């Protein structure tokens with residue numbers, strides 16, 4: 001057997017012991033305790049190797065807007081209003097430049113698969129969508145990018161928006177998304193998004209059940225529609241902060257519902273921490289849903305970045321290892337097995353949400369991997385272990401050398 005590259009002494013995620021990884025023609029071709037010599041090789045010294053971080057929910061088109069928007073109240077309403085104003089000045093070049101800067105940070109932090117939401121409406125038209133389509137093609141060497149178009153300012157209550165959504169789907173949007181809370185008839189929007197998904201054969205990704213008032217949940221309707229249409233396994237809902245404000249029995253009932261309908265949940269800690277509970281002066285609620293508890297109850301749940309450097313979230317380095325550390329810290333995760341399982345929420349669980357069938361370090365799959373500066377999954381989460389380098393289809397896409405001390409001699 002001949003290889004283009006052998007990575008030796010790897011602690012491959014979810015595999016006992018250390019192994020050598022053989023790569024040829026962009027694929028994993030052998031994973032064994034010891035591979036023979038005869039190819040360029042690198043010793044990983046027992047470092048943890050993951051197939052790459054997977055971002056399921058980010059807004060590249062409205063990233064990096066801090067200089068153009070007010071962010072004084074820190075509320076959802078302010079954020080939507082400020083970005084709506086800024087959006088009127090978007091050009092394809094401007095969206096591309098900001099999105100590329102954010103995407104490059106993600107790649108350098110070890111993310112090699114991503115779903116980005118893209119706003120389309122009668123004001124911005126397809127400007128952002130077309131910019132991100134070009135971005136997707138230009139960066140395909142480093143990252144698989146899915147474009148999920150959605151009406152951030154409402155669909156049914158925004159005349160003309162449906163036509164623009166349709167046009168985006170015709171022009172190749174990968175996923176259809178919604179924000180039902182923006183329309184008076186939230187169930188009407190949910191129904192229309194399911195129609196579009198069926199028409200174009202795409203997965204669905206909603207922004208859903210934002211807020212802390214759990215009396216009314218749109219997730220019940222999304223689960224009902226997923227079952228009715230047979231779309232289980234192809235539907236995700238993001239934020240779902242209402243689940244953080246529920247007594248345990250209600251939370252468990254909602255989890256059961258989501259699991260049986262095949263609806264996945266994306267937790268977005270940075271935005272939810274920033275926007276939630278703005279009417280509290282003290283004892284501010286956290287508003288971060290316990291995705292790891294949903295997972296224990298059978299729901300596919302993951303953690304993602306959402307917004308970066310804009311009024312929805314004025315923070316962000318697009319590092320998913322930092323995001324899962326933030327999540328684990330806020331959700332008070334302490335047991336080693338639970339901390340280890342948190343790493344799945346930015347890797348394998350996220351890949352499952354994207355229905356990425358060829359994700360994972362196994363023979364035959366594309367040789368996508370990221371080497372982390374740690375030895376175990378729990379260490380990765382606890383220590384915000386930095387990615388040292390990554391491969392996409394066998395080709396090195398980034399390097400982040402570990403920091404080193406310059407000791408006095």
Ligand SMILES: [Zn+2]
Pocket residue numbers: 057058059117207238306307
């Ligand atoms: Zn979002």
